[in-house]
Amino acid sequence: MVFHHRSKGQTISFSTMRPPVEVSVFLLSLLAPVVLYTLNNIPVLQEPLPVLGMGMVVLGSVLLLLLLTVPHNKKIDPLFYVFAEFSFTCMVGLTNALEQDGFISGFMGFYLKTGEPHLSSAYAVMMSYWEGVFHVVLFLTIIHRMFRGKSYRSLGLLWTGSSIAHQIVLIPGVVIGKYGSNIRPAFWRNVPFFLVPFWAASLLFSRPREMPVVTADKIAEEQKKGLLSRPLDLLLSLLLVGAMAFSVFRGFVVLDCPLDACFTYIYQYEPYLKDPVGFPRVMMLVHLFYALPLLTVLIYGLRTPGCSWMLDWTIFFAAAMAQTQWCHIGASLHSRTPFTYRVTADKWWPVITLNVLLAAAPALLALRCRTNPAYFMNPVPEGQTNDEKKKN
Numbered sequence: 016m017v018f019h020h021r022s023k024g025q026t027i028s029f030s031t032m033r034p035p036v037e038v039s040v041f042l043l044s045l046l047a048p049v050v051l052y053t054l055n056n057i058p059v060l061q062e063p064l065p066v067l068g069m070g071m072v073v074l075g076s077v078l079l080l081l082l083l084t085v086p087h088n089k090k091i092d093p094l095f096y097v098f099a100e101f102s103f104t105c106m107v108g109l110t111n112a113l114e115q116d117g118f119i120s121g122f123m124g125f126y127l128k129t130g131e132p133h134l135s136s137a138y139a140v141m142m143s144y145w146e147g148v149f150h151v152v153l154f155l156t157i158i159h160r161m162f163r164g165k166s167y168r169s170l171g172l173l174w175t176g177s178s179i180a181h182q183i184v185l186i187p188g189v190v191i192g193k194y195g196s197n198i199r200p201a202f203w204r205n206v207p208f209f210l211v212p213f214w215a216a217s218l219l220f221s222r223p224r225e226m227p228v229v230t231a232d233k234i235a236e237e238q239k240k241g242l243l244s245r246p247l248d249l250l251l252s253l254l255l256v257g258a259m260a261f262s263v264f265r266g267f268v269v270l271d272c273p274l275d276a277c278f279t280y281i282y283q284y285e286p287y288l289k290d291p292v293g294f295p296r297v298m299m300l301v302h303l304f305y306a307l308p309l310l311t312v313l314i315y316g317l318r319t320p321g322c323s324w325m326l327d328w329t330i331f332f333a334a335a336m337a338q339t340q341w342c343h344i345g346a347s348l349h350s351r352t353p354f355t356y357r358v359t360a361d362k363w364w365p366v367i368t369l370n371v372l373l374a375a376a377p378a379l380l381a382l383r384c385r386t387n388p389a390y391f392m393n394p395v396p397e398g399q400t401n402d403e404k405k406k407n
Contacts, residue, residue: 037158039084040099043077044151047106051122061125067200070130077103092161094171097215098154101178104208105154109147115140115351130201133194137352138294141345142181145338150174166225169330169385175216176334182209183305184298184339192293220327229389237389238320245390248317251383254376255317259310261373266303269296283359284366287347290356294346298339306336313380316391325391329381340374 034042050073054060060069081099085091111134114123127135134143153174160167186205189195242249268277269288281288288295309332316322344367347358358366384391 035159036085036095036162037155040081040102040158041151041155043080043084043099044102044106047103048110048122051107051110051126055122055125061129063129063199063201066126066130067204070201070204074100074103094215094218095158095161097211098157098174101208102151102154105146105150108143109151112140112143112147115143126201130199131189132197132199133189133192133202133292135351136194136292136294137346137349138188138292138342139185140349140351141342142185144345145177145341146181150177168219168222168224169327171215171219172327172330173334175212175219176331177338178208178212179216180301180335180338181342182212183301184294184342188292188294188297190293191297193291195293216331224323224326226326226388226392229392234389234392237387240390242318247383248390251376251380252314252317254372255310255314255380258373258376259307261369262299262302262307262310265299266307269299284362285347285358287343287352287356287358290346290352295343298343301339306332313377317380320390321393322391323393326384326388329377329384333377333381336377337374340370344370 054069060066077100078096081096085095110119111123111126113119114121115135123134133139153170157167157170157174160170182205186209189198189202242252264277264280265285265288267274268281268285271277288299309328313325313329313332316325316328346352347356347366349357
């Protein structure tokens with residue numbers, strides 16, 4: 016809308032300006048605590064089915080507000096609605112974490128009672144902090160870049176890796192753990208939140224990757240080097256091998272391996288692995304059956320030149336491991352975990368160090384691939400200048 020003001024023969028136009036889209040999304044996500052507080056004080060909406068129904072109504076209303084918020088003069092990437100909707104739900108998660116840790120009150124009582132009781136567990140609290148901080152910042156950054164025509168593919172892969180790892184631990188953990196006997200209808204809202212990140216990942220992986228051109232001579236020079244001639248890659252390979260061994264060992268531990276080493280570890284070092292909530296057990300199995308093969312493939316990529324897929328999969332995998340390890344480490348130390356399942360004070364340093372290294376190794380590999388990708392690139396055709404961009 017444009018307003019005209021005429022003064023001394025001159026016309027001045029004042030146009031109503033929309034706030035940046037990422038600001039609108041953030042402000043919309045801040046409505047989450049307001050909605051929760053309101054529902055927490057309406058008794059008629061605090062039964063299991065009404066809780067599920069109101070959840071669907073709220074998410075539908077958020078989508079409608081988004082449709083009214085975004086400008087309609089250009090094509091909107093469908094992933095925008097995913098990121099914006101998830102921003103709202105992540106703020107719900109942050110509200111839950113703050114309430115469980117005693118910083119606020121009066122928001123989540125009804126939902127924990129008749130919706131998803133497992134959200135009061137230490138694992139869910141750490142998961143909620145991750146979503147409410149890391150994911151929301153990531154969403155706002157992606158939306159900012161999206162509406163300014165900048166690439167956000169790598170940031171999107173960070174989110175998909177983190178979100179998929181979150182869901183494949185959360186859903187089975189609830190079902191097989193102590194909360195499995197108290198599943199309410201609202202729990203099944205996690206199904207679309209489980210499926211959407213897979214769809215988003217397929218879209219992002221199928222889109223072309225943009226990266227600076229590296230000369231053919233530089234690529235050839237890097238790819239002639241063996242692993243022993245690349246000390247950083249050799250060190251990363253050793254870290255990944257160590258991560259594989261640790262994943263196998265802890266997988267055996269939660270599978271009740273009778274070896275003395277497994278018995279000693281679970282009772283003296285990481286008793287959290289036998290917490291009846293189920294999340295640590297599922298996480299160790301996810302590391303054993305999913306992270307272990309990926310670690311093997313990544314080591315192959317470090318040894319074999321021209322594996323351009325490393326530039327994407329290292330980002331995806333680093334985010335997944337960071338998310339799972341954040342939740343695992345935090346929950347094993349959190350006050351909401353019963354004392355008998357927390358890491359003991361005398362074993363704190365070795366256990367936390369090993370867990371941090373398990374998250375750090377994939378992150379360091381992703382950073383290495385990002386900062387010096389020549390070894391993983393295909394040769395550049397002659398005549399292509401350094402100022403051009405290569406679709407790889």
